[in-house]
Amino acid sequence: MSCASTFLDTVRPYLAQKQLTTVGLQVIQLNLGLRCNLSCQHCHLGASPRRSESMSWAVMERVLRLVDKSGCREVDLTGGAPEYHPLLRTLIENLHHRQVAVQLRSNLAILMEEDPQMATLPAFLRAHQVTIIASLPCYLPENVDAQRGSGVYQQTIAALHKLNQLGYGREDHLPLHLVYNPGKAFLPPNQQRLEEEYRQRLWQMHAIHFHRLYTMTNMPIGRFQAELRRSGEEERYGQLLRNSFNPATLEPLMCRKQISIRWDGALFDCDFNLALGWPANVPAQELQPDYDPQQLAHRSIVTGNHCFACTAGCGSSCGGALAA
Numbered sequence: 396m397s398c399a400s401t402f403l404d405t406v407r408p409y410l411a412q413k414q415l416t417t418v419g420l421q422v423i424q425l426n427l428g429l430r431c432n433l434s435c436q437h438c439h440l441g442a443s444p445r446r447s448e449s450m451s452w453a454v455m456e457r458v459l460r461l462v463d464k465s466g467c468r469e470v471d472l473t474g475g476a477p478e479y480h481p482l483l484r485t486l487i488e489n490l491h492h493r494q495v496a497v498q499l500r501s502n503l504a505i506l507m508e509e510d511p512q513m514a515t516l517p518a519f520l521r522a523h524q525v526t527i528i529a530s531l532p533c534y535l536p537e538n539v540d541a542q543r544g545s546g547v548y549q550q551t552i553a554a555l556h557k558l559n560q561l562g563y564g565r566e567d568h569l570p571l572h573l574v575y576n577p578g579k580a581f582l583p584p585n586q587q588r589l590e591e592e593y594r595q596r597l598w599q600m601h602a603i604h605f606h607r608l609y610t611m612t613n614m615p616i617g618r619f620q621a622e623l624r625r626s627g628e629e630e631r632y633g634q635l636l637r638n639s640f641n642p643a644t645l646e647p648l649m650c651r652k653q654i655s656i657r658w659d660g661a662l663f664d665c666d667f668n669l670a671l672g673w674p675a676n677v678p679a680q681e682l683q684p685d686y687d688p689q690q691l692a693h694r695s696i697v698t699g700n701h702c703f704a705c706t707a708g709c710g711s712s713c714g715g716a717l718a719a
């Protein structure tokens with residue numbers, strides 16, 4: 396990335412406090428670990444079947460205490476593949492009991508693994524009204540398999556059929572949202588138009604239902620950064636992100652209302668800073684049993700030039716585009 400002006404230099408004129416700060420604690424995102432059935436080309440975390448990092452029950456108990464003390468009503472579960480975590484169901488039961496809305500980020504292919512635990516997981520998620528946010532970088536098989544591995548598209552479609560049969564994507568209390576990210580170093584197209592295209596093509600090709608499509612910009616860190624370097628595109632992509640800066644994306648940035656907790660309890664502003672190992676600006680960098688939620692809710696956000704990926708064009712977040 397060019398070292399012309401930093402992200403903070405660029406955004407400062409648009410910020411009342413001259414630095415990016417949080418507006419509260421509305422979402423707690425948990426990265427349960429890095430074991431994954433896939434090793435996708437664009438993965439910012441370097442997750443794979445060989446990784447073994449995993450959140451302990453002791454950390455989960457602290458999270459539940461934070462949920463109780465903060466009154467936060469939304470927990471977002473990610474990984475790796477969170478489905479591999481042996482305590483996933485126990486954690487979801489505890490959150491459901493507290494009437495917390497739970498979102499699970501799934502690559503879907505994992506749900507088709509030959510494992511009795513995976514076979515029964517979709518019905519468990521349905522029973523606990525867990526929202527499923529599922530990666531599907533394209534409606535065409537060749538593009539998905541190129542990015543995620545051979546045969547992944549077919550498994551993904553099979554998992555979508557299974558979820559649709561349970562009511563996911565068809566009933567409003569069982570949300571199923573899909574996530575698109577570009578196959579290469581370019582910005583996502585317009586989210587609304589792409590959603591219409593996905594809806595039409597997935598229905599024609601496979602009779603699949605879903606609720607929303609979220610577009611996400613590839614983050615120039617982790618495996619995607621290594622790929623950019625190999626192909627000599629790092630500078631061009633960094634410049635594209637920088638030149639596409641859109642100030643309208645600043646107010647809804649996801650880091651302004653969430654905290655991201657790593658498997659070992661360490662605290663970050665988002666999963667990207669987590670991947671980089673850049674800790675959040677909080678009094679203690681590990682989640683403490685007696686943490687005052689106000690200390691997490693009000694903090695200045697740690698930024699870097701990778702943040703241009705969240706503010707380019709229509710913006711990007713775990714919930715898709717940020718601006719029209």
Ligand code: SF4
Pocket residue numbers: 431432433434435437438439440441442443474475476502
């Ligand atoms: S992008 Fe998601 S599905 Fe792919 S390797 Fe990373 S964590 Fe796994």
Ligand code: SF4
Pocket residue numbers: 648649650651664665666667668696697698699701702705
């Ligand atoms: S990468 Fe995005 S979400 Fe994370 S701190 Fe930067 S702007 Fe916020």
